[in-house]
Amino acid sequence: MGSDTVSQAALEAFGKVRLDEAANLIPGVTMGNSGGSRNERLIFVRGFDRFQVPLSIDGIRVYLPADNRLDYGRFLTPDVAEIQVAKGYASVLDGPGAMGGAINLVTRKPAKELEIEGRAEIDLDRNADYAGYTSFGLVGTKQGTWYAQASYARNVTDHWTLPASFVAKVPANEDGGDRDFSKSADSRVNLKAGFTPNATDEYSISYTHQEGTKNAPLHISDTSNASLRNWSWPYWDIESYYFLSTTALGDKATLKTRAYYSNYDNLLRSWDNRNQNSQALPRAFNSPYSDNAYGGSLQIDMNLVPQDRLSLAFHYRHDEHQETQTSRPDSVTPAPTVEPVQTSDERNWSMAAENRYAFTPQITLTLGISYDWRDTDRAQEYGVPAGQTGASRLYQFPLRNAEAVNGQGRLDWTGENGDKLYASVSSRARFPTLFERFSSQFGTAEPNPDLKPERAINYEVGGAKNFGALHVSGAVFVSRIKDALVSVRLASNRNQRVNIGSADYAGAEIATDYRLGDTLQVGGNYSYIHRSFDVGTAPIGGFIRQFQLTDVPDHKGFGYVSWKPLPGLELLPSVEWAGKRVTVTPATANNDVPVYYKTGRYVRADAKISYAVLPNVEVGAGVRNLFDEYYVLTDGFPEAGRSYFFSLRAKY
Numbered sequence: 001m002g003s004d005t006v007s008q009a010a011l012e013a014f015g016k017v018r019l020d021e022a023a024n025l026i027p028g029v030t031m032g033n034s035g036g037s038r039n040e041r042l043i044f045v046r047g048f049d050r051f052q053v054p055l056s057i058d059g060i061r062v063y064l065p066a067d068n069r070l071d072y073g074r075f076l077t078p079d080v081a082e083i084q085v086a087k088g089y090a091s092v093l094d095g096p097g098a099m100g101g102a103i104n105l106v107t108r109k110p111a112k113e114l115e116i117e118g119r120a121e122i123d124l125d126r127n128a129d130y131a132g133y134t135s136f137g138l139v140g141t142k143q144g145t146w147y148a149q150a151s152y153a154r155n156v157t158d159h160w161t162l163p164a165s166f167v168a169k170v171p172a173n174e175d176g177g178d179r180d181f182s183k184s185a186d187s188r189v190n191l192k193a194g195f196t197p198n199a200t201d202e203y204s205i206s207y208t209h210q211e212g213t214k215n216a217p218l219h220i221s222d223t224s225n226a227s228l229r230n231w232s233w234p235y236w237d238i239e240s241y242y243f244l245s246t247t248a249l250g251d252k253a254t255l256k257t258r259a260y261y262s263n264y265d266n267l268l269r270s271w272d273n274r275n276q277n278s279q280a281l282p283r284a285f286n287s288p289y290s291d292n293a294y295g296g297s298l299q300i301d302m303n304l305v306p307q308d309r310l311s312l313a314f315h316y317r318h319d320e321h322q323e324t325q326t327s328r329p330d331s332v333t334p335a336p337t338v339e340p341v342q343t344s345d346e347r348n349w350s351m352a353a354e355n356r357y358a359f360t361p362q363i364t365l366t367l368g369i370s371y372d373w374r375d376t377d378r379a380q381e382y383g384v385p386a387g388q389t390g391a392s393r394l395y396q397f398p399l400r401n402a403e404a405v406n407g408q409g410r411l412d413w414t415g416e417n418g419d420k421l422y423a424s425v426s427s428r429a430r431f432p433t434l435f436e437r438f439s440s441q442f443g444t445a446e447p448n449p450d451l452k453p454e455r456a457i458n459y460e461v462g463g464a465k466n467f468g469a470l471h472v473s474g475a476v477f478v479s480r481i482k483d484a485l486v487s488v489r490l491a492s493n494r495n496q497r498v499n500i501g502s503a504d505y506a507g508a509e510i511a512t513d514y515r516l517g518d519t520l521q522v523g524g525n526y527s528y529i530h531r532s533f534d535v536g537t538a539p540i541g542g543f544i545r546q547f548q549l550t551d552v553p554d555h556k557g558f559g560y561v562s563w564k565p566l567p568g569l570e571l572l573p574s575v576e577w578a579g580k581r582v583t584v585t586p587a588t589a590n591n592d593v594p595v596y597y598k599t600g601r602y603v604r605a606d607a608k609i610s611y612a613v614l615p616n617v618e619v620g621a622g623v624r625n626l627f628d629e630y631y632v633l634t635d636g637f638p639e640a641g642r643s644y645f646f647s648l649r650a651k652y
Contacts, residue, residue, distance in 0.1 A: 004345030041073030048100025067435030163641030524559030
């Protein structure tokens with residue numbers, strides 16, 4: 001396994017169907033859980049969150065225009081050839097927003113005249129009862145100058161069970177056993193076709209359609225009416241069309257293009273009670289989002305002289321967000337209120353240049369610079385504007401544009417046998433989302449259209465070396481964040497986000513793989529990340545609530561052993577462990593004062609056995625969380641206990 005990538009072979013071997021679990025195999029990358037009423041699966045890259053680390057599929061950005069609250073548990077991996085994670089240093093050529101790194105999913109494409117693959121897996125809970133299934137099918141062909149492929153993946157979680165050691169608290173929202181409201185279903189269709197007229201050029205079109213439905217388990221003990229939300233998502237869908245091309249312009253230049261159109265649709269339903277059968281109370285509502293994005297990029301790579309390559313890139317993206325809400329009756333409004341559609345539009349641009357110069361065949365220097373800017377054309381809201389009175393109405397927020405300059409450099413040395421050393425520095429910014437600038441958060445926050453971009457300066461030194469059958473890679477890194485967004489409490493008793501925070505992240509990573517002949521391979525990785533945060537001084541009229549960085553442990557590790565004692569038979573035990581991480585209680589459970597504390601460290605063991613009954617047919621069985629470890633990633637939301645699975649894979 002590489003330190004910055006996860007291959008499809010590794011995803012299948014370790015049974016990682018969801019993106020958050022798959023990325024967690026990489027050193028410096030941590031899986032998390034947002035908790036709360038949304039209960040989303042998260043990914044942190046060296047401490048940077050989903051707002052600071054863009055997600056792309058085949059280089060096409062996946063961005064939710066309103067708030068970019070990506071739920072990584074909704075992204076399936078069977079049709080992914082490789083997960084690529086850039087940590088700290090992400091090339092400016094790839095587009096804006098990569099403040100702390102970037103994640104790219106490279107989808108599979110056929111390499112043979114006929115490729116057929118099918119997979120099926122059934123999941124059982126701790127009591128060996130049915131808990132869900134995963135299915136995947138792919139058919140593809142590579143025919144001389146063209147190829148085509150279609151794939152379908154589906155993952156259904158009927159439920160999962162809590163560990164046997166779980167003890168319900170008083171008051172309680174959860175009594176143990178099957179975790180209430182843990183049901184979800186996700187599916188993904190991927191169609192692509194390509195034309196390869198020669199050895200250098202390629203033109204492809206792709207279509208992806210992703211559907212999800214989910215519920216949200218409740219905090220196990222917080223029963224306060226202010227924070228207890230019975231929310232569900234009947235649909236959480238993404239649809240994309242995109243075109244990719246690579247064209248050689250003579251023997252000294254290459255042109256790459258991307259063009260895309262994407263739809264993002266989801267519906268949030270708020271219910272009166274945990275039975276989710278009534279929407280009569282004031283807190284009940286239906287809130288649909290309907291978003292779309294289109295754009296593209298051009299990149300030209302020019303070999304000015306054999307040792308010097310200059311690359312120029314231009315990116316454009318247009319985002320449109322539409323929302324409405326149907327609220328239920330209250331004492332003021334006896335009939336349901338249907339808000340008018342509120343629309344927000346933004347355009348993002350980026351121009352980048354990168355030069356890679358080889359001083360010698362072993363030593364190269366890469367320098368990059370980019371200029372990003374954002375034009376906000378419309379930001380509508382329904383309600384009563386701040387400082388005014390009267391009836392609710394559709395109004396426009398003050399509009400503010402933004403710009404940022406980014407720069408980076410990297411020095412690489414490549415020796416014999418794949419040995420490498422490198423040093424890099426990168427200064428990158430990211431623009432605040434519409435949610436961060438304009439959302440009232442159900443009346444608890446004041447908008448701030450004047451928010452500035454956050455910025456991180458990332459420093460890193462690393463390398464890799466082969467000692468015969470042993471491969472070792474590692475890195476040491478420091479990141480300094482300024483103008484970080486912090487929520488302050490105003491005199492009006494509402495919150496507001498402002499640019500006053502600064503932070504320092506520092507750490508180290510090491511990854512090893514050791515192959516002992518053809519039958520035994522061992523490997524693993526370890527990460528250390530320490531984060532400190534200075535919230536600065538609150539603006540006049542406000543104060544900073546107690547604040548700490550959450551969700552990322554100082555220590556995290558993963559190890560595995562692959563043993564093949566007989567032809568076709570593989571035993572694959574693995575273990576992941578993490579130190580304590582800071583989490584926070586809901587404010588409403590403690591008189592509006594959140595309490596920060598550290599969750600316990602944990603060790604989770606998994607195991608899988610697989611056997612090739614025929615050259616192209618493999619059966620497998622395994623167990624997740626073998627010792628039924630009880631552990632918590634965020635306050636009030638324990639993770640799943642022991643579960644079992646049986647799998648079948650056939651390919652041609």
